[in-house]
Every structure is written in structure tokens, then in C-alpha cells.
Amino acid sequence: MKAVSRFLPSVVFFLLIGFSSFSQPKGSLKGRVYDLKNNQGIPFANVQVYSSALGTATDTKGYFEIDSISPGYIRLEISCVGYKTILSEEYMVNTAFKREVEIGLEELPVSLEQVTVKASPYRKTAESPLSVQRIGISEIEKNPGGNRDISKVLQSMPGVLSSPAFRNDFIVRGGGPSENRFYLDDVELPTLNHFATQGASGGVVSIINVDFVKEVNFYAGAFPASRGNLLSSLLDFQQTTGNPDRVKVRATLGATDYGLSLDGPLTPTTTFLLSARRSYLKMLFSFIGLPFLPVYNDFQFKTATRFNQKNEFILLGIGGYDINRLNKKINHPDDNQEYILGWLPESRQWSYTLGAVYKQYGNSWQNLWVISRSELKNKVEKYSFNDKKLPKLVDYNSGEAENKFRFEHKRQISSHFRLTAGVGIEYATYRNSTFRVLYYQNQSQNIDYNRRLNLWKWSFFGQVVKTFGEEKFTLSFGLRGDATHYAASTQNIFRQISPRLSLSYALHPKWFLHFNTGRYYQLPSYTTMGYADEQGELINKRHKLRYIGSNHYVAGIEFRPTPLTRITVEGFYKTYDHYPVSLLDSVCLANKGTDYVAVGDEPVKPVGEGRSYGIECMLRTQEFYGIIASAAYTFYYSEFKKLDHNLRSLSTYIPSNWDNRHIFTLTASRKFKQNWDVGLKWRYVGKAPYTPWDIEMTSSIPAWDAKRQPYYDFSRFNSERLPAFHQLDMRVDKSFFFRKWSLILYADIQNIYHYKSQGPPLLVPEKDKQGNYIKNPDREGYYQMRYIKNEIGGTILPSVGIIIDF
Template sequence: MEQDTKLRLENTSSFRNWKINIGANLNYTQYTNTTFQRVFIRSGQTYDYHTYLGILHWGLFGTINYTSQDERFTASLGLRADANNHAAAMKQLSDQLSPRLSLSYRLTEQLSASGSAGLYYQLPPYTGMGFKDSHDRLINKQLSYMSVSQFSAGLSWQKNNMFELTVEGFYKDYNKVPVSIADGIPLTCKGNEYGVVGNEALASTAQGRSYGVELLFKWLIAQKLNLASSITLFKSEYRTNKESEYINSAWDNRFIFNVRGTYNLPRNWSVGMKISCIGGAPYTPYDVDKSSLVTAWDAQAKPYYDYSRYNEERLSTFAQADIRIDKTFYLKHCMLGFYIDLQNITASKLKQADVLMSTGVIANPEAPQAERRYNMKTIKQDSGTLLPTLGITFEY
């Protein structure tokens, strides 16, 4: 359970082309957690604890915005600082000082340039801050705020509010990310395991980076066509500490592509279509040898990943197309519409890694308890089907 009580004081002042916002915040967080957990690392362990955290947070913030007289140039400069009383590494406002700057300038009537830079801080998950060992001790008190420095710059070309083309490059640098001491994997790369994340011994040593470019295209023909498309090419990587090498993160899909459009036909008919495509995400294969051990499987009833081969495999690219047809009737005081929506008209299949499962049958029942193994099997994970929808809209 997580409960927050918040107090925020804020003042905004404006004069001429300037706008100034300053404020302070005071928060009190109550976090409780009752956990019973069996884990298997090199041997079986059990954690049974109750945690209560009462954390007082405080912070200061301020922003100065400027817009030139001709509105061609805008700038925003901000500063924020946060701290709390949970641990010594988190008590100083100066250690979490976050400057932010964004600039925009209209070079011509049609071409604009923009850029931004900022440093941001965030607390580790409360599951990690409140984790206790078998001696009922909080063992992650040394954790510090996570941070990300991000930079972006881009150009935008717009013509008569009917055509727009934007290109933007970005770079993000992550630091002091909590990493699992048991397997050396950052918590941010464990979010796709569909379980509680952070309830283990951690260290704030992981680093990450993400960089790429995004292209956005919009085209509007009044009463006829509305077309928009975007493509993002990027790379996402993490490493355990400064001495280790970068490896693909769990979110390193490499590209995302979307295009959607609507075309208006005579007699109030319209046809819309959307095409989406995303690169395959990397994944970590299972440790079949460890997962088949009876003591290991019985501890968590799920397979274990082979983190020595972290994200060495990659799923296939997935693409999907949707179509929608609308017919609208405009009556005296209302509008009545009918539509048919066909999602995934190609019935594309999103393929995930096969799941490793125990059959429940022990292959060597005569062996010592610590050496007994289950017979294992795999289950395919494919999803995706054509999904038709009929609908009615009414406006009065």
C-alpha cells in the first residue's frame, strides 16, 4: 500500500514578455508491504517480512519563460531540487539539482528550429527501498536517486497549415539505475517479466543510454484527406557499471513506424486506414538446466532466465493494418453515424518467445533431492486475430 499526503505552494507572475513560476512542495509517503517470497539463486531462500516506510519529501522548483515581441523566439529555463529523509544519500537538495532549458526560433515563416536539454531525478521503486533480508533488515538503504540527462534538437517545416514535416534527434543518458546484485540486470530491463520488480538486494550502479531520430509527416487537404506518419529509429542500451560494456536493453526494438489516414468520399462516406510496424524486441533465453531442478522450480513455479546470455535473442518484426469505414447522416438537430472497424485485417501474429514449463513429472526420482529434475516442455506464444467491430454514433 502506498499513500501520499502532499502540500504544494506555487506563485506565477507575468510582466511584459516574461513569465516566472516558483514554488515548493512537501510530501509525506507511507508505504507498507507484507511479503512472503521463495527464491532460488544458488540454493533455496525464503523471505518473510513486513515493511513500513514513512518518508518525508521536500523540493523547490522555478521556471522562467520568455517570448519575444514578434513571437519568433521562445525560451524556458527551469530549475528543480528534490530530497527526502529515507537515507543519507538522498537528504541533500544540491545532490538532486535539475536544470532544464528549451529554446525555439522561427527561422522563416515556414521553418522553425528547436532544442532542449535537461537533467531529471526519480526515486528507486519502493519495493526495493522497503526490501528486507532474512534478518528483518532494510538492506537497500544505500540506494540513491536515479537520473537521466536528455538532449534533443530538431527542425520543423510547415506550409499553410496543410503540410508539416518535422525531424528531431534525441539522446538520453541514464545513471545510478538500481541493478540486481544476484543477476546483474538493471530493474528497468525487468519490466517485461510480469512480476513484482525490485524486491531484492540492489545497487545504484547501472547506466544506460538511448539515442535516435524521429521523423513526423502531416498532410491535410480540407474536407478530403488527413494523413499523418511517423518513424522513429533508435537504440537502447544498458550496462551494469562503468567498467562493463553496453548491451541491448529490453526496449531496444530499433524502429517504430506508423501511418494513418482518412479520406472523405461523396455522400458523407469516409475510409480510414492505419498501418503500424515495430521491430522485434531482444529477449533472454531460459536457463533450462536451472529451471528443471525440482528445488528451483518449486521455489517460484516459473522458469529462470539465463542472464549470462542476456538479450542475445531477438523476436521477429510485427506489422498490423486496420481499416475503418464510416457513413454519416446529418438530420435536422442531430447526427447519426454507422461504422465498421476491422483491426488487424491481415491477421498478423505477434510471436513471443516460447514459454518453458514443467510437466510435473520427475525424470530421475531415484536421485538425491537436490539433483532431481522435472521433465520440461515448451508452449508457443502467438497472438493476433482479425477483430471486426460494428458501431453506431449519435450526436444531438
């Protein structure tokens, strides 16, 4: 409550200034409507502001302009003879500048040209007719509790598990946090978050600046063949392009960072986007008494050049630099603060991705060339008792770099048949210099190795789409192959052939049946492939490490009672095979990945088998008495086969770390008069499984001194469950639009009713008044232990933000 009382004056000030009223100027929007098949402008298309009388028609080259639009988020409805009518993604109309947009239309088959097709923002593709959610910019900008962080916004999607801790781990349909892939304007983005966990997808804050995001397509299955090396989800980010008329500036002060974004023209044919951000999490975390003090910085840029309607070139880049230090100045730290200070290391991390995309259009075909380079460097240190005069417990210095090329060719054979085909090649390097103290087999051991790994990877893919009977029935079949020269077990591309099939049938103009099945492969992380012994031998290569395989079976029904309302129910069943299993603790790596620093740098064997299955229900509507709402519920199981002492699979399944069973999220927002917006989000996550502590090992003096954390009793793996977690978040926005600039103020409060999520009680040694560990007088070589509370999250987090456009 102390944080709330300090925050209250800001809220009062924020509310008081909102009651001012003034004459509000209007905004304008211009853009181009083009044919998705060949990028040609479409003349005489009707462009209308949805639910408004404002509209116009495109000129002979497909360009249009609409003036006198009330500021705020709008959609455009675009229709033209011979094309499917669509509702566009949302655009922010601002008085500070004229918004520029581009909208592609899909050609109608000749047999449907006389049919009236109702527009809907919930579009799907034939390749992925189900398990796909399209997220607009207003959902990202104004998501309660999201703080303009795309990773947190995505936790509202069906099948996505959220966490009460300060992390952005991405866990989809019971899969592990390393099973996801991310793309930014067709360029693969290996690192999505600041303070990323190397070998997985999690972190603390998203590295992507949402100022430049146009829309996000989230796939929980039915992956297109052009996207590989994933098992659970795909995130496809599309960025805006710069303003061609003048330079625009946006200054932001958010809950965790401040930044500056610019976009505008560079030449008559080239526009740019550019942003830089820096966090003040160090100050925030110090204020609320957290024992770690992170600082992150990032940059993002994009240039887009249109030589003509047939040729386009994009150059983009994104990167971050992160530092985490321990808060050693806490006066009289409590038990939890002292515990975290004891085990958490200090770290430095930087990453970047640079990419170039060239698009070429013909009359009925498109070519896409993509070249990119990504790099991640990770430096982690931990000293005994945080004293640099004492020996190190951890000294981890790792780096990985990827150079990628991909070519795609798309061709419209006829109005009912299209083809996609392509190839890819990658060259990756990985290096790791590691020293750490490990307690294993009842003795302390020093892990000390230095290894460099070079990899060539190659792939091919193809996909065909065929529609039948006035597009009532759609079939898509794709095939993909991946290989790498890492080992004999990975270099035969025919062992990693990945077929996929999607079927969609329109029962009625408002009812649809969908089905998808596929076989997907993913290469283990570089941390696992590059693990070596002191002589530099790749241990896991010797253990015949190979691609992880997963079979997906998904079926669903979709109901669209109105163009702005969509209801879906999907059932899914996934199996896993050849998952790496740790030789240190016999735990499948699918159960790891939410730790800090890195995951997978340990000896393994590819013997893990698992499954995940359940049902998802999703309601999204934008017309419920002026309320934009979504409700998502998932009931599922996530399990892996139990292993015997020789790591042979038994018939018994045990819960994975992600087997929470129930996930429910309800999000609602409403726009009020005088540009007020209010949103609420309530989350419920079922009981998480956990493994009890091994009291005997934890109390051992050399064991505790090596790790400063309790050890799990893996003979009782995930045999207990924590209480369920739930949280209510709220956000209030007030927008002011002036003639040459605009101002947006917002207040965001996470965990309004102060729910404290409980973790398993922590087992730690007793201390005397001088802070020294107390030895057990009855057992030589052991500490005297006690339990302390383990509250995960539970803090009310109020914040305010300011956004200025000019």
C-alpha cells in the same frame, strides 16, 4: 477466421443501415474567448468555423454563439487585434446539444502587432518548443485499433514503442515503462491503466474515459520545470467542462466495456462531468479462449465552478476496481493456455485519485493551488497447481497512498518576458506484506516480510522565458530541486538540482530550429524503497538507494509548409546514472516493468548506467486530398553498461529490453459523404532483443516448482532477437444526427491480415497422460523438458461499438 465469421453478420447489418438517408439537422456552438494572461474575456474577437463562411464576433464580455453548423468535428479560427491568431483544437458539434467551449488567446508583443500571423493547430510553448505532440479528440475517438483507449492512441506517436501483447506499457525513446508521469487538469495521476503494474506505468486498458478529454499534450522531452519525478515522458490531459444549459447523456457500448456519461449544470456557476464504466472483457476473453478473465470498473467526475472571471475552482476524481481470475474451465487447454494457467496469479486491485484545483487571476499574473490524494491497493495470490488446498507460491498484499500539494505562480513581466515559480510538498505511505517462494543460489527460499514506509517529499521549481527580435529567437531556462527524507542519499535537495534550457529560432516563417538540454531526476518506486528483510529492515536504504539521474540533449528542425501540415526531425541523446540494479539477477530495473502485478520489490544497488539515442521523423497533415494522416519513424539504440560480478560498470554496452531499433507507424483517415469515416493504421516494430533460457536451472525440480516459468540465462542477456512485429488495423464509423439525439456506430478490426508475432519458444516440463510432470530418468532432481511455441498476439480482433448522445 472463426471469430471473423461470427462477426460478419454484425458488419453486414452495420453497413446496410448506413445507406439510409434523411434530412440532417444542424448543430450549434457557443463559448468564450479570453486572455491567457489574466482570464479576462476578449471583446470583438473574430470567431470563424475553419474552412467555412460561418462565423461571428464576441460580445463585450468575450462570449459568442454560432448556429447552423453541419454536425461533426470542426475547428475554430480566432483572431483579434493585439493577439496571436490560433486554430483551436477539434470540437464535436452535435445536434443533441449545444457545444460550449472556451478558447484562450496569447497577447502579441507590441513589435508584432502589424504582422500577419497564420493560425496553426500545431502550437508549441517556449518552455517546450520540441518533443511535444498535441492530440485532438477526433484522433482519440477514431484511432484505428485504439478502441477509444488513450494509451493505445499514444502508441502512434514518434518514439513510443508498441507491443503485440494485450498491454499498454508506455515506453518512450528507449526508456523504461516506469519513467513516465501523467496529469489530469493539473492533478498528478499515478495510475493510468486498469490492472496496473505497481512500480511502472503499464496495464491492460486506460482508466481515463475519453468522453471527457478535450486534448492531450505528449512530451517526450523538454519537460517544464513544474513537472518533476520523470525521465522519459509527460502526458498532460485536459478535460472538457460540463454543459451549462442542460444535462447531456452519452451511452456507450465499446469493444471492451459499456458505460454512461453525464454532464450538465449543478448551479448557475457550477457544471459537472460524471461517468461510470464496466468491462465485459471476461466474456470476450472467454470467447476467444484466453486463460485469464479480467473485469474492470471505473468512475470519473469533475465539477468546475467559476465564481467570477478572476476565481475558478475544480474538484475531480477518477478511480478503478479490477479483478482477474483464471479461466479454469477451458476444455482441453493447449500448451500455451496450460503454461499461462501454471504461472499467472489471480489478483484484485483498486485505485483512485481525488484532486482540488483553485485558480486565481490578476491583471498580469496567475496563481494555481493543487491538492490531491491518490491510493493504490494490490492483492495477488497464486496457489501451487491452482489448488487452494495446496500451499501458496505467492501472497502479495500491498498499498500506497500519496497526499500532494503544489503551488504555482505565473507572471507576465513584459510582452517579451515571463516567469513561473512554485513549490511542492508530499506525504506518502507504503505498506507491503509479502510471501513468495524464490529459487535463488540453487535452493528454494521463502521471502516473507511485512513493512510500512512513511515519506515526506519536497520540491521547488522556477522557469523564465525571454523572446528576442520580434520573437524570432526564444530562450527558456528552468531549475528544479527534489528531495525526500527516505535516506541520507536522498534528503539533500542540492544533490537533485535539475536545470533545463530550451532555445528556438525562426529561420523563416515556415522553418524553425529547436534545441533543449536538461538534467532530470526520478525517485525509485515505492516497491523498491520499501523492500525489507524478515526483520523489517529496509535493505535498499542500507544499499544507499538514491534518485535516478538522466541527461537529455535534443535538437530538431521543424517545417510547416501549410498551417495544417507539420514536418519535424529530431535527434536525441539520453544518459542514465544510479539506476537500481537487481542483486538477484544483476539486471537493471530499467529492463523490467512489463510484468503483471508489480516490479522492483527486490534487493538492488544504484549502480546502473545506460544511454539511449536516435532520430525521429514525424509528418502530420490534415489536408492531403481530404485525408488526415500522420507518419512517424524512429531509429534508435537503447543500451546499458555491462556489469562485472561485483556490479561494477564495464565499458561494454549491451541492448536493453526496449532496443527494437526501428518503430514506424502510419495512420490515415478520411471523412466521406453521409457521415462515413474510414481509418487505417499500420505499425512496424523492429526486432526485440531477448535473453535465452537457462536450461539447467529451468529443468531443476525445485526451481520449476517455485516459479512455474523458465529462468533466463543472464550470462547471455539480450544476446538474441525476435522477428519484427507488424500489424494493420481498420476502423469504420457511421454517424446519424437527429433533432434531439445522435447515434454513432463503428466497427474496429485489429490485426486484419492475422500476423502472428513470435516470442522465444517456451521451455516447459513434459507431462504424462494424467497431466503429471515427467522426471528425467537420467538426472535425479530434474524434469524432462520440451519446447512449445510462443505466439504473442496474432489474433484477429473484430469489434463493434455504439455511442448514443441525447
